[in-house]
Amino acid sequence: MNRDIWYLLVDGKGDPAFEDVGAYFVSFSTEETVHVADFVEKVWLQNKNKLRDVDEPDLKVFSNKEDITDETKAFKASALVGDRGENEDVPLLVRVLNKKTAPYYSAVDVDVQPFDPNRPSNNIFYPFFDRVVEKYLTRFGDTALFGRDSEIQKANAIISSRLGDKFRPIICSTSRGMGKTAFLGAIGMQAVKPSLKLDLMSKSRAYGRILSFDFSGGGACFTKEEIESFFPRLMIYFLCRLFAGSLVDGMVFQEIEFSNIANPGKDAKFNAWKKEKLTFHASRMITEYIRLTNLAYGVQSEAPLVFLLDEIQILTGPTNIPSKFDPLQEKDLYHSSLSYLLTQLEHDKPVCICTGTNSGNILILTEKSKLLPEFIHLSALRTEKDSYAFWKQRTAFHNTEVEEPVTVAIEDIEQIRSLVYASCQVPRLMVLAHEVWFRFKLSPVNDRMLVFESFLELSAAYYGEIFELILSTKFQVNDLAHILMACGVHWKVEDVNGCVPGTNICWAMLIQQSVVFPFFDNCYIIPFHLLWSANSQSGDYTMKKREIEDHCKTLIPGLYLPDLFVSYDQVRKLDLYNQGILYETIFVSSLAVKYHLLQKTKGCNAFRLSDVYECGSHETKQSTVFSTVEVDFSCGISLPEQETFVSSNIKERKPEDHACLSILLVVVRRHSVCLQQQSLHPNFKLQKQTVMKLIY
Secondary structure, rough: OOOEEEEEEEEEOOOOOOOOOOOEEEEEEEOOOOOOOHHHHHHHHHHHOOOOOOHHEEEEEEEEEEHHOOHHHHOOOOOOOOOOOOOOOOOOOEOOOOOOHHHHOOOOOOOOOEOOOHHHHHOOOOOOOHHHHHHHHHHHHHHHHOHHHHHHHHHHHHOOOOOOOEEEEEEEOOOOOOOOOHHHHHHHHHHOOOOOHHHHHHHHOOOOOOOEEHHHHHHOOOOHHHHHHHHHHHHHHHHHHOOOOOOEOOOOOOOOOOHOOOOOOOOOHHHHHHHHHOOOHHHHHHHHHHHHHHHHHOOOOOOOOEEEOHHHHHOOEEEEOOOOOOOOOOOEEEEHHHHHHHOOOOOOEEEEEEEEEOOOOOHOOOOOEEEEEEEEEEEOOOOOHHHHHHHHHHHHHHHOOOOOOOOOHHHHHHHHHHHHHOOOOOOOHHHHHHHHHHHHHOOOOOOOOHHHHHHHHHHHOHHHHHHHOOOOOOOOOHHHHHHHHHHHHHOOOOOOOOEEEOOOEEEEHHOOOOEEEEEEOOOEEEOOHHHHHHOOHHHHHHHHHHHHHHHHHOOOOOOOOOHHHHHHHHHHHHHHHHHHHHHHHHHHHHHHHHHHHHHHHHHOOOEHHHHHOOOOOOOOOHHHHHEEEEEEEOOEEOOOOOOOOOHHHHHHHHHHHHHHHHOOOOOOOOEEEEEEEEOOOOOOOOOOOEEEEEOO
């Protein structure tokens, strides 16, 4: 059983230290001997947001209000609590004496000083975000992000030209775990490479004009009144947080929880100011925010407010609020909560960056609103160099928390590469892989298979949607086969609201559920090796995988689905010759799958290589060659009777001819496909309908 110990946080005179907090309790086992130090620790942890600037030893415990000013009457840390604080009427008094919490004192209790622009707490900008992200960005600063230069450059260009005819909010949509919160934080803190820093953003940060909100933590706004009041409430909250305990414009500011922002403080002028500002439209409140920060910092700066809004997919639902740009046409077109929220900022055009899991609806802001949304898509890391730099940085970050630092040894390289390949370089999967590897490095047991199995288990816990995919009743075998094949060949998705070729499954749904992840050029990937290695003891799981593989062979004779997905462990075990065979197989298998998917979308039986590889109409010798050759995989993949080797005389051709030949004859010693000659380059002596061996 447990017993509750009641307490009240009080100021230097024994009065309640917090306007909106009364007596409360912490619980201990009835069998536990509770010392004052144990009690204080739990009290501090329970109130850590309010007491973030107060150390545990600064909290003193008293029985009676009249003893508050007498230090000798405070209980020692080693004293037993006993039966004190047995109910709400007779709580123990926990005195908070730290001038950083001055907003919770009345003006007569302490000297309220003017706002100090240089105090360290001014740099805390992300109360709604994961503090680990802020700690990470602070620790590594300019080098915190990898593989995001192009996205930062695009954001900078939009921010720098924001004062156009229309308000241009940045919408960053992606799958879960792609680093969107870190991306937001890095822009806000300007934790980017020196060449990517924006003077405008640095000034906004210097003058307390970076505001953030995470809609997944509550406080979402769905009614018209909630939406219209959201930005004024957020700005008042940040001003209270920024100026807490200080005198600004004759008012004593006091920090108040966002959900209780309407609650009164202790200063009458502050209360009157807050009551009035809560009725303001976003535009008037932006003006007031800039006025007060200019006054507090002693500047006259026009640096804009910056709004960083996370998890905005929560706001994609429809409203009954009609768009007001052109009410005479399409009268049934209404705002989403998100589009109406963003129109609150259209007059002042501040910097606004929104991130969320892409449900497809994020991209459908009402066409009639006065918005010109700019979209930025975060993808998996694109290069191994970025992945390994990320790995080293995560190691350095975690080394600050252990007694014996971990080093990346030569013998670790193969295991790290294996984990990087398995993670598909998806940032969250990389974090999970590193977490497992780091933990095993600290332990005496560092078995390669145990590391992978632990990574698999952790990934399944975080991305349950992926690992439930195979046995899900929502997908037929045909659906799963086409999803896996499309991801295996980096199929280009022109419209996320469209369907996976050969199915009625919408890409947007797969993205929203974090079943697939963006890679680059509108391609999506799936962590196949994690998926195919999971639930190895489950007969149903194994049977379903076999059904999917057999269905792929039915669709494309000769195709073995796992051939589309090479793992590092596969490659490292092979000699050079068999590595060549492996890559030849990947090439032919992916070519066959692309042919099949094109057939499903366009309905033809033969396609030019330029269509398969999207060469476009660029006037190059390579694209000219590709456009003259058609490929037909209607009979699937076949193996020639005799292995064919590349003739050495290919090296005797002219360089420009060799370039064309090496692109056309892209594979093979062992596979064959049917190519049709249209008007081939003279150097290529092909007969129409002949079987052509491709060389890679």
